[in-house]
Amino acid sequence: MTATATTAGSSGLAVATRALHKRYGPRVALAGLDLSVPSGVVYGFLGPNGAGKTTTMRLLTGLIHADSGTIELLGRPFGQGDRRRLFEVGALIEAPAFYPFLSGRENLRALAATGAPTPWSRVDELLEVVGLTERARDRVSTYSLGMKQRLGIAAALLSDPKLLLLDEPANGLDPAGIVAMRDTLRNLASAGKTVFVSSHILGEVRQLADIVGIIAEGRLVREGPIEELLTSRGRVRVRVKPDEVGAALARLEAGGFRPVQGSTSDDGWLSVAVGGDRASEINRSLAQAGIYASALTAETDLESVFLELTGATPTGDGQRSFGSAGATTVAGQASGQDPQ
Amino acid sequence: MRLFVAGLRKLVRRPASYVSVGLLAGLLSLILIAVGATAKQTAERPNGAAALLLVTFPQAYTLILSFILGLGGLIAVIYGAAVAGSEWNWGTLKAAVARGESRSRYALVTFASVALLIGVGLVLAFLVGTLMAVVGANLAGISTSGLSNSDALGRLPDQFGRSWIAVVEEGALGFTVATLARSQLAGIGAGIALYFGEQFASIFLPDIVKYFPFNAATAVVENAGTGGGGIIQRLEPGLALVVVMAWLVGSLFVAAVFTERADISG
Numbered sequence: 001m002t003a004t005a006t007t008a009g010s011s012g013l014a015v016a017t018r019a020l021h022k023r024y025g026p027r028v029a030l031a032g033l034d035l036s037v038p039s040g041v042v043y044g045f046l047g048p049n050g051a052g053k054t055t056t057m058r059l060l061t062g063l064i065h066a067d068s069g070t071i072e073l074l075g076r077p078f079g080q081g082d083r084r085r086l087f088e089v090g091a092l093i094e095a096p097a098f099y100p101f102l103s104g105r106e107n108l109r110a111l112a113a114t115g116a117p118t119p120w121s122r123v124d125e126l127l128e129v130v131g132l133t134e135r136a137r138d139r140v141s142t143y144s145l146g147m148k149q150r151l152g153i154a155a156a157l158l159s160d161p162k163l164l165l166l167d168e169p170a171n172g173l174d175p176a177g178i179v180a181m182r183d184t185l186r187n188l189a190s191a192g193k194t195v196f197v198s199s200h201i202l203g204e205v206r207q208l209a210d211i212v213g214i215i216a217e218g219r220l221v222r223e224g225p226i227e228e229l230l231t232s233r234g235r236v237r238v239r240v241k242p243d244e245v246g247a248a249l250a251r252l253e254a255g256g257f258r259p260v261q262g263s264t265s266d267d268g269w270l271s272v273a274v275g276g277d278r279a280s281e282i283n284r285s286l287a288q289a290g291i292y293a294s295a296l297t298a299e300t301d302l303e304s305v306f307l308e309l310t311g312a313t314p315t316g317d318g319q320r321s322f323g324s325a326g327a328t329t330v331a332g333q334a335s336g337q338d339p340q
Numbered sequence: 341m342r343l344f345v346a347g348l349r350k351l352v353r354r355p356a357s358y359v360s361v362g363l364l365a366g367l368l369s370l371i372l373i374a375v376g377a378t379a380k381q382t383a384e385r386p387n388g389a390a391a392l393l394l395v396t397f398p399q400a401y402t403l404i405l406s407f408i409l410g411l412g413g414l415i416a417v418i419y420g421a422a423v424a425g426s427e428w429n430w431g432t433l434k435a436a437v438a439r440g441e442s443r444s445r446y447a448l449v450t451f452a453s454v455a456l457l458i459g460v461g462l463v464l465a466f467l468v469g470t471l472m473a474v475v476g477a478n479l480a481g482i483s484t485s486g487l488s489n490s491d492a493l494g495r496l497p498d499q500f501g502r503s504w505i506a507v508v509e510e511g512a513l514g515f516t517v518a519t520l521a522r523s524q525l526a527g528i529g530a531g532i533a534l535y536f537g538e539q540f541a542s543i544f545l546p547d548i549v550k551y552f553p554f555n556a557a558t559a560v561v562e563n564a565g566t567g568g569g570g571i572i573q574r575l576e577p578g579l580a581l582v583v584v585m586a587w588l589v590g591s592l593f594v595a596a597v598f599t600e601r602a603d604i605s606g
Contacts, residue, residue: 058603058604058605061437061438062437062438062440063434063437063438063603063604063605064603064604064605065603083437083440083441083442084440085440086438086439086440087439087440089438089440090439091438091439093434093438094431095431096431097430097431097432097434097435098430098432098435099350099353099354099426099430099432100430101353101354101355102350102353106349106353109346109349110346110349110350110432111435111436111439113342113343113345113346114343114346114435114436114439114440114441114446115436115439115440115441116439116440117342155435158439159439
């Protein structure tokens with residue numbers, strides 16, 4: 001960790017963006033993005049479709065240029081003309097990119113000839129890591145999606161990067177591949193490297209990431225340790241006898257647990273928007289009033305947090321469309337974001 | 341150097357490289373064998389004797405070369421466009437840039453390997469053509485004693501050098517068009533349209549079109565060997581070479597600058 005802090009500069013940040021703006025014609029892709037990614041962690045980068053995740057990844061790898069704002073990679077400014085900074089960065093942006101007529105090994109060797117000098121021995125080493133040694137001689141055009149993804153991860157690791165930027169790395173991987181990928185990324189973070197993972201698979205991010213950043217409509221709406229986020233945005237569900245619902249609601253509200261929701265038609269279930277760590281307090285408060293819970297669950301659901309923060313909370317009536325993150329809601333939350 | 345060698349390796353393994361040379365050599369062989377096999381009928385037709393020069397050495401050398409350059413120029417446009425366009429379509433340029441590779445260096449070195457492969461393709465097609473011309477001559481009952489004509493053989497290196505530069509320039513145009521289009525298919529389509537569009541325009545605007553890339557390329561080659569300009573106005577060979585070099589450098593400059601500045605997505 002000490003070594004990583006040194007490579008990341010005095011800020012201790014592997015990636016820092018400030019007021020990053022990017023437009024594609026009239027469409028605003030990023031509207032002042034401020035990211036702070038500490039060194040030596042797995043950072044989960046979340047957002048709905050079109051939120052600006054891939055644009056951010058492209059900016060961080062110099063594929064596109066920002067309209068305004070600054071980027072720091074590994075503690076040093078990164079802009080046009082700083083391409084050598086990427087020698088310490090490995091990336092898998094969108095779909096893995098390979099020559100279909102070359103084998104997996106030849107593709108990695110061709111890629112190794114670009115950017116940072118990379119010995120060929122590294123190629124075979126990585127083919128082993130991603131489990132493609134047996135198919136290394138086969139043309140990439142014969143690979144499955146999951147195999148291409150694994151080869152893409154190997155390509156990202158070619159230069160033994162200090163910072164790894166991965167866009168949807170679990171795409172196409174089978175369950176065993178996902179577990180192997182997760183282990184590999186966790187090991188990299190343990191070795192002091194920083195792993196920046198963009199994903200929409202919330203369960204995957206929850207298992208993998210130490211810190212998450214959530215963006216919507218080109219702005220960061222929340223960033224912080226994942227457990228803290230889940231705790232602060234959690235929900236406790238408590239079940240009491242249906243005829244005690246009214247009394248329980250009153251007791252909890254009087255006890256400062258707000259907001260509380262519940263009705264007699266919900267089979268005695270009450271929902272309290274507090275962190276899961278406060279479940280015992282709720283139980284005690286109800287018991288002191290002579291109301292005994294028959295069930296108590298602390299839900300720390302990343303999906304709910306994500307939907308709430310990005311303004312895409314489901315209505316429950318099945319009417320919400322796929323791209324329904326509301327601009328008004330998101331803008332309101334973005335302006336009221338909780339800086340950390 | 342490692343980038344150049346890697347670029348060569350990619351092209352050597354690329355099916356399009358073999359298809360391009362195979363197409364050129366195959367069509368040339370077909371024509372030469374057909375000319376030899378139908379020599380009697382060919383000789384009786386108007387200009388039939390001129391057709392038989394294709395299998396009559398030493399004249400066959402320059403005519404084979406002219407044929408290769410005509411069709412080879414078109415194939416070079418397509419090949420250059422295919423190589424540049426696929427770098428964008430397949431995302432391999434994106435992967436290289438994300439590793440910190442210089443964009444313009446990548447584009448120029450990629451084209452350098454294309455240029456070398458074009459040279460190899462020209463030599464292979466010429467060797468196949470010469471072999472088939474010998475076969476055609478035997479079929480036609482024409483002597484092949486001119487095969488070892490020292491004057492003709494002595495001119496070949498100069499003709500080859502000029503031919504190579506001309507075809508490389510045509511390949512560079514395809515490469516640049518595909519780079520600007522960021523697409524393999526669009527690059528190939530636009531390259532072919534430019535090729536035939538220029539031939540068509542030369543009927544109406546010969547004084548201007550003779551400075552255009554494909555016409556200038558033809559002038560460099562034709563005046564070097566065959567001396568045949570037909571009804572179309574041609575530049576003097578020396579001036580044509582300068583014009584061709586200008587188009588070559590200019591198009592590669594545009595490709596490099598565009599690659600350097602473009603947003604790379606997809």
